[in-house]
Amino acid sequence: MDVRSSGRPGRRGAGPAAITATLAAAALALTGCAAPSTLSASDDRVQVVTTTGLLADLVRNVGGDRVNVSSLVPDQADPHSYEPSLRDIRNVVYADVAFSNYLLLEQQAIIKALDANLPDEVPNISLAEGAVKYAAEIIPLVENVALDTIWLGMRVRGTGEQYGASRASDVYVSGTGVDGPGDLVAYLTESFGNPEFYVNSTDGFDASDGYRDDTATLPPDAHTHMSWAFTEPGIYRLTMRAALAPEPDARTVDLGKQTFTFAVGVDPHSVPGMEGAEVLNGGHADVTVDIDTGELYLLVDPHGGDGHAHAEVFDPATTVIEVPNKALHEIPADEGFRFLGRPGDPIFQLPQAVLGRHVHGEIDPHLWQDVGNAISYVELMRDTLIQVDPDGAREYRDNATRYIGELERLDADVRGTIATIPESRRHLVTTHDAFGYLGAAYDVQISGFVTPNPATEPSLADRRKLAETIRNLRIPAVFLEPNLVTRSSTLTEVAEDLGVAVCEIYGDTFDDEVTSYVEMMRFNAESLRSCLSEPVERIG
Known part of the structure; x- marks a missing residue:
């Protein structure tokens, strides 16, 4: 036929x-x-x-x-x-x-x-x-959304010639205290999965230990990747000091100390005392000791490069490092991770970076x-x-x-409408991962979704992570695509449990109310503005 x-x-x-x-x-x-x-x-x-x-x-x-x-x-x-x-x-x-x-x-x-x-x-x-x-x-599209965060390591910059440093010298970067709602552990996963600890607040900080515990030891002009784990959401302030031993067994040279601020699972734009601070939420950054100037600062390459050829210096006093809710995981059952807590407990973790940008071979469509x-x-x-x-x-x-x-007029109108939403409330939680372009183009943080694909059934862990995200960020509304209502019970149930609004947003298709692309984009911008502009009154 x-x-x-x-x-x-x-x-x-x-x-x-x-x-x-x-x-x-x-x-x-x-x-x-x-x-x-x-x-x-x-x-x-x-x-x-x-x-x-x-x-x-x-x-x-x-x-x-x-x-x-x-x-x-x-x-x-x-x-x-x-x-x-x-x-x-x-x-x-x-x-x-x-x-x-x-x-x-x-x-x-x-x-x-x-x-x-x-x-x-x-x-x-x-x-x-x-x-x-x-x-x-x-x-x-990243293979693991947790990798689409800032990669944070430690680095030594400079030669230290004025101190007589050489390639045999040691630079000590030590954690001396953490102020926050939970514990902080910075560690490196070695080739066979064993953790090497650099900072571990679970056993406290003992100044008498000198430069042994809670310390990374690096040669000049070197850096290391690591994971940063936080046991509770909230604001953490990590104080670090640095010292240089120009020669083995030589007296160390104190290079001073600095405090670094992390916003873990909460709004990074509303850190008390740091309103208007620069927020780091992507690329490759290092807690850096400059042995030529004696400073500690953040060295950041926003494009994720490893060589820092285009890196910028950020002052820790005016910079917040964001650990977003997409970095929320459950501690695995493997005994090697018991130092983080009990299996199944939630934990926020910036992942240990790998060389190059670790992305899946797909594009957000x-x-x-x-x-x-x-x-x-x-x-x-x-x-x-x-x-x-x-x-x-x-x-x-x-x-x-x-x-x-x-x-072009539509683009300007969408941008202007969304810009009226306070930056601290510009968080989108929705049914599935379909709004990355909206977020990138119009400065909206994609803070959570039920599943990566609407055809995927959410797990209990997905549900818990979604609820934790809404609660931590005090999000006033979540957004539901009208054509996915019958498959969005998880989103609506979580919203009802937490007492937040459910608003509409259009992703892939029209209906009787929205019948054109221009109408769709105007509707989405206005829905975001009206549902997110007012602060949430209650989250259960």
Whole structure:
């Protein structure tokens, strides 16, 4: 059976076997969602198929009256899990051009239906990948969200020539006291998993021990990675001192002391006495001893480089190191971690950095949450339609220019609306990890989500971590995507338990209330503003 047997002359349909197989699979997956518009071989307009309604809206703004557009995923359906129907397959077969987001956004069955049934000569555009050539900015998905925090180590900077130092010299960096609600342990995991402690407040600080306990010993111009663990949320102030032994058994030279402030699981912008301080929450940083100047400070490379070629010096007196709620874990059952507490207890931990940026080989596919990326999509759509329909080039260019102007105004409005939210309340907790671009573009902290993917069932540990995040940050509202209401019981139950509001935010799809991309972005910005601007009164 060849569905395209009545197609336009000169255009070749997909093979009958491929179409029949796909139709058979689709027949088992018919849904109750509203049917999309229909493409037709007898329609003189350019027939466009998209995977989602959001992409269809962008195409309609560029194509105008010259295009007939149908999306495979209906409004209110989830592109992560939707299975294509018989009507969807038919629309693919009659398309003159196809636009998908890809980067694993859509359910694989959708991509298979598109690729198996689209005629060979028809442009099949993966927008998220293609838009990079139009200046779209992409965000890597980290393999472990806890790694997407600041990497904090210790470093010795300088030569110490004025003290007679050489490569055989020792520099001591010692913890002398911790003021905070729990214990702090800074340690290095060795090759076989054994911890080497640098700072450990669980057994106190004994000044009589000199430079043995709670001390990292480093040669000049060296650094070490380490993990930093905190047993309770709150503000920690760690006092450290440094000394130099120019030669073995020589008298040490005192290089002074400094206090470093950590905001663990709480708002880093509201540390008492440090309002307006610089907040470090990413990149590679080191507690640094400068043996040329005799100072202790933070040396920070915001891009995560290991050589600090572009590093900046930060004064610990005016800097807060953030340990976010994404760094909250449960202590594993392995006996090697008993120094942190009992198995299953929650603990905050900045991870021991690895050389290079440790990311999974995937990209966050939700690019459109940054309006600038949506503009790149529009430019790629414009050029693709001109390629398919050169006679409409002027109309496509004019439509795109008009729409890009509207999107540029939208971008400014979204930025302005979100900027009215006090920075300390600009925390987004939602159903799944779909708003990284919104956070990066408009300065919103993505402080938590139920699961990385809406198709994943949350565990009890996920639920506990979510509740701890909301409680620690005193978040007044969490945000729920309307199309995921039936799969968001964890989020709503936690919100009800803690007495916080549940507000709406749109991620992948439209509904009867929000019917266009521009409406969606304006709605999201206003929802964030209205739900987060007021401080929370009670969290149980």
